[in-house]
Amino acid sequence: MGIWGIAGTFPQVLAPGIGGVLLDAFNRAGHKRGYQVVFATVVFYLAVGTVMLIRVVEPKPRETLLGLLPEADGGTMAGG
Numbered sequence: 213m214g215i216w217g218i219a220g221t222f223p224q225v226l227a228p229g230i231g232g233v234l235l236d237a238f239n240r241a242g243h244k245r246g247y248q249v250v251f252a253t254v255v256f257y258l259a260v261g262t263v264m265l266i267r268v269v270e271p272k273p274r275e276t277l278l279g280l281l282p283e284a285d286g287g288t289m290a291g292g
Contacts, residue, residue: 234250
C-alpha cells in the first residue's frame, strides 16, 4: 500500500520542480517557448506511459477460490 501511495504522490512532487526548471530555462534563453516545452514534455511522458502499458496482460479470472465459491453457472450457495 505504501508503494501505491508513493507511485501516486511522487510524480506530483517532482513535476513542478522539473516543469519549473524547463520553463525558466527556455524562457531565459530568449525563445519564450517555456510552456511549449513543458507541454511537449507532458505529451512525451504520456506517450511513454502508454507504450509501457501495451504489454500489460489482464489476469484470467479464476473459476473458484479454493473450491469454496459456487460456479458462475447457477451453483447454490444459500437459499437458492
